[in-house]
Amino acid sequence: MQELSNSILYYEFAKGETESYQIHRDIELIYLLKGELEVEVADKIYHLQADDVIMINTMNKHRIIKKNNTLYVKLFIRYMKLCQLLNSKNFYFICNSVVEINNNYEDLRKLIIKLLNEHFIYQNYKEVYLNKIYYEIVIFLLNEFQIKKNELEISDKDEDEKRLTDILEYIEIHYQQNITLNDLSKEFFLTPQYLAKYFREKTGTTFLKYLNHVRLKAAIEDLKNTNQTILKVALDNGFPNVASFSRVFYENFKIKPMVFRNQYRKDNLDSNLDLEKIDIEVQTILKENVSYNEDNIECNNISVEIDAFQKQRYKAYWREMIDVGNFDFLSNSDIQNQISILKKELGFEYAKIVLDNTIEYNEIGKFDYFKNERVFDFLLENNFKLYIVIDYRKIRLNNNFYAYLDKLLSHFANRYSITNVQNWRFELFYDSDFEDEKAILYFEEYKKISAIINKYNIRKDLMGPGIFLSYEGDNLQRYLEVMKRSKISYDTLTLSVYPYLYGKVEEEIMLHRISNNQYMNNQYALAKSIMKKHGVDFENIYFTEWKESLMQNDIINDSCYKGALIVKNILSCFDEVNVLCYSSPLDIMLDSKNSNSVVSGLAGMLTKQGIKKPAFYAYYFLNKIGKYLLKKEEHLLITASETKNYSIVCHNCKKLNYKYYTQKEHQVLTGSYDELFEDNDKLTLQFQFKNIDNGKYCIKERSINKHFGSVQDTWLQMIETEEINIGLSEVDYLKNMAAPSIRLYSAQVTDGTLCLEYQLEPNEIKHIHIIYQY
Secondary structure (H helix, E strand, C coil): CECCCCCCEEEEEEECCCCCCECCCCEEEEEEEECCEEEEECCEEEEECCCCEEEECCCCCEEEECCCCCEEEEEEECHHHHHHHHCCCCCEECCECCCCCCCHHHHHHHHHHHHHHHHCCCCCCHHHHHHHHHHHHHHHHHHHHEECHHHEECCCCCHHHHHHHHHHHHHHHHCCCCCCHHHHHHHCCCCHHHHHHHHHHHHCCCHHHHHHHHHHHHHHHHHHHCCCCHHHHHHHCCCCCHHHHHHHHHHHHCCCHHHHHHHHHHHHHHCHHHHHHHHHHHHHHHHHCHHHHCCCCCCCEEEEEEECCCCEECCCHHHCEEEEEEHHHHCCHHHHHHHHHHHHHHCCCEEEEECCCCCCECCCCCECCHHHHHHHHHHHHCCCEEEEEEEHHHHCCCCCHHHHHHHHHHHHHHHHCHHHHHCCEEEEECCCCCCHHHHHHHHHHHHHHHHHHHHCCCCCCCEEEEEECCCCCHHHHHHHHHHHHCCCCCCEEEEEECCEEEEEECCEEEEEECCCCCHHHHHHHHHHHHHHHCCCCCCEEEEEEECCCCCCCCHHHHCHHHHHHHHHHHHHCCCCCCEECECCCEHHHHCCCCCCCCCCCCCCCECCCCCECHHHHHHHHHCCCCCEEEEEECCEEEEECCCCCEEEEEECCCCECHHHHCCCHHHCCHHHHHHHECCCCCEEEEEEEECCCCEEEEEEEEEECCCCCCHHHHHHHHCCCCCCCCCHHHHHHHHHHCCCEEEEEEEEECCCEEEEEEEECCCCEEEEEEEECC
């Protein structure tokens, strides 16, 4: 075991040997270097492959199940030291690469490998450097994998269980002191008699025996790892003298402390050969895997070569659908005007609308469609096709709904033509945990609604259920199991996607914001793996609900970062997701407080005054590209038209740091915006187009960054205080300023090659249009 005195973390290498069940206070992190391993945690078995990581929380019952030819490292975080350092307690982590797809695991592996490489370097200040790495690992785990207690939605919390946890933690913090049952009873406002009985009932032992167990556990570590005298070991760990220490030690282990120390050191000498073999094996693994030794520093210069002959068709899946809310929203003329702008300038094909479930009858007892007509007329006049969401929770107990839906389709088939209605799409939305009974009831409704829409030959199957995947995707697994039993099949699975973890932690519902900026790809990959496991292959996966935050009033929504993030996310899901629907596209839909501020952190693409945000221009730039794909990489998308023209959309999206994720979303201060990112480096992009026609080209470069086109930055330059009223002239000024900068220049191509270079500011987006001059 590698252990520095009083360090926050210690570690040991281990082979695949079956262990008995363990429960310990320190947090354990297992990283599998070679082979396969089974780890049982809280009665659930996880099958680890090489490079898998699993974290075992404090006091969690667990064991290692033997596997052959296995090598792993166990890292332990001293729980009580962590509590003391951060003046907090109840730390809980969700970190299990077996069940979660998350890019943060790769960064965690790099930190562990950095530690393992340092293990084999013998130099001055090694302990100092190891301590530095220990804290890097701990900070990373706190930032990326910690579930904070105040983020658990606790209902009917067992106060008795909480009291026991607090009592045990108090003992572990104060075990070095001369604490008594009377001290403990005063601390927790209980009588000594009641506390003694309560403690024995809950733990199966007496207070004194438990206290001595904690003291002995710490004393054993001192006996094994230090040269302190037996007296000092006794006093440092709460025993009043050597005699008391020796008596308690012998009662528990049938051996005296000094005999134990001598025997341990002899056994340790005998095992040195095995440890040397393990060290050699670990070093071999590290050397064989070159990637373990790379610094992997992200390069801020990217060179791209593009062959103009390598064209392929692609689907602009991001403009397939826009969420326009519900009928009440669309009765508002201001909202209608802004929806018209989105349609005209961004070209969305389908309008997603939640079907009104308030069924009304006219004076002769027939369904009244007037409210529906006003909204549907507006959408169809703007050349939208309809994507109609039926909320399962709202219609399940409404016996009139089926007749209403049938008559509604009949009414509008006659009003707009059956051909038009047949292009509509329908989703039965039910974001649930899908326990068996819930799933069975859902599919009963699914069959009834499918029968109605099939009557009108709607071209697309009824879709659903808009599910937000739980941490391990078990809600989707239960859904698919019942779907197969019900002998139902359809072609499109709909999902809701957010940067959050959802699930149960010790029977409590948990919703935790994650910092992984690849969460969309990860949730897509999780859904695909679950589908494969259950032998279900949906033709399409739609992300019909997409929000970057479940909270309102987050300053990043108005920033350049949001525009860059949208481009980044759209590129990351390219050729995977079939539809990506932006939810809540207008601030005016979300403004429940009637704020006077122009920028108020709402998630829309347009402010209430109709001013375009960087989020709008992310879609605007992507709407300007050509119909043929030439190249797609993390930071860029390059396309070609049929007329010798080319387009580039690129971004320099930055990663938010711990200063953002450790605050409540609505508490992030505007003034600290630049401090919220891992770095603020510029990005240089170099493009080399080959096999393009010789001749003269005009190049138009449009940019959105904090200096040009950002309504947030322009607004902050205008005002001295948040609460200020502005007039029409100020709104017009902001509309004019919140537009992309434009630069025009020409280039001459003589050898079929065009070279371009651009430097992007942090969180900048660009559209570069290369136009052949005839």
